[in-house]
Amino acid sequence: MNLLIKSATIVDPNSTFNGQVLDLLIEKGVVVKIGKGIEKSGVEVYDAAGQYISPGWMDMNVTFGDPGLETKEDVDTGCAAAAAGGFTAVALMPNTNPPLHSKSEIEYVKNRAKGKLVDVLPIGTISQKREGKDISEMFDMTQSGAVAFSDGNKPIQDAGLMMRSLQYASAFGGLIISYAEDAAIADKAKMNEGPTSTLLGMKGIPNLAEELMVARDIYLAEYTGSKLHFTTVSTAGAVSQIKAARKKGLQITADVAAHHLLLDDSVLEGFDSNFKVKPPLRDKKDIKALKDGLKDGTIDAVVSQHTPHEIEFKEVEFEVASYGITGLETVFPLLNMSCEKVLSLEKMVYTLAISPREILGLEVPAISEQSKANLTIFDTDHEWTLSESNIKSRSKNTPFIGKQLKGKAFAVINNNQFIKSIA
Incomplete structure (x- = not known):
C-alpha cells in the first residue's frame, strides 16, 4: 500500500x-x-x-459472536464495523459459545483474524466456562495471545474466586478486568433505579449494585497488590471510589461506555429496547461524574461495549429484550457530542488510542x-x-x-x- x-x-x-x-x-x-x-x-x-x-484507535470492550454465535457477529463483519468506526484494534470479550476459556479458543480467534486491517486481541475468561466457580488456565491463554481476563458480561460474584484470580494473574503480569455488579442487589431489574423507573412502574437497579462490587474489588486489589481494570463504570459513587484508590497508589484503571456519556435513563420513557443496556443508563448526576472522571484522569478510556443481537432479541417487549447496543460505529460521535466542551481533542485521542493500549501493555503507535x-x-x-x-x-x-x-x-x-x- x-x-x-x-x-x-x-x-x-x-x-x-x-x-x-x-x-x-x-x-x-x-x-x-x-x-x-x-x-x-x-x-x-x-x-x-x-x-x-491520530494514532489508530483501540476499543477494549467489544463482543463478537465468533465462535458459536456468528449470527450476531462474526470476525469479518465485526472488523468491518470496527474499521467504519475508526478502530484499528479491538479487544474481544469472551462472551461466545464456547467462551474464550482455553488456549484453543484464543488461538481460533487469532487465526480467524489473520490478515485483517483491524488487530483482534482476545480477552480470556477468568473462570472456566464463565461459570464463576473455578479459575481458567489464564497463563496458557496468555501464551496463546490473550491480552487480559474477564468473564465479560457476567460479574464475578465469589470474592474468593476474584481474590485468587488477581493473585494468579499478577504472578505473570496478567490483567483482570472487572465488570462490577452485585447480582443479588441488581436482581432481575431492567433499568436504573430512580424517578424514571418509578414513573414507568419498573423495578430499578440501584447504583449500590455497582458501587458495592467496585469497593470489594478495590479492597481485593489492595490486598493482593495486583493491577485491576474496571470496565463500563456508570455511577458517580464508582468514580469517587476509583479516584480515591488511585490517590492511594493502587494499580486501578477504568473505562466508560460512550453511550453512558450521552444518554440518561429518561430516554427509556418510550420503552425502546435498543436503549436497554447493562449497566443501565443512569441519571444526569452520574453522567456529569463520568465526564469529570474522564477529564481528571480517573477514567482512562472510552469503549463501545459493542453487543450485537439478532432482531428477535431486541424487537420484543422491553422486559424480555436482551441488553446491549452495537456501538463500534458510533463511539466517536457520541464522545464528541457529549464531551466536546469538556475534553480537549488531544484528551479524546488519548482515551481512544493511547490509554487502552497502555492499560493492556501493548505497543502504542505514534506518528513519526x-x-x-x-x-x-x-x-x-x-x-x-x-x-x-x-x-x-x-x-x-x-x-x-x-x-x-x-x-x-x-x-x-x-x-x-x-x-x-x-x-
Missing part, C-alpha cells in the same frame, strides 16, 4: 508533529516521510484538508517517520445521519439509526491496508 495523505492536522500527544498540518507519505505500510508539500507519483492521494489524523502506519483520519465537525443500510455490523440494534450525529472517522490505516468509510 502506497498512500500520500495531504494536509492532515496531526493529533498525537506523543509525536513531535502534534498540532501541525502536514503531509504523510506511506509506503508498504510504513510512514516514510512527514512534511509540507510532499509530492510523489504513482501513489494514491487522500486529501485530508480540514480533517485530523519510519514507524508502522497505524492511523485514524477523522473530522469533529462533520454532521451525518446513521442509516441501517450503512451499518457494517451484522446486527442493527442501535438507538441511533435515523439520528443526526456529529463527528466521524473517515479512514483507517493499519497492517499495510487502507479503508475509507462512507461519508
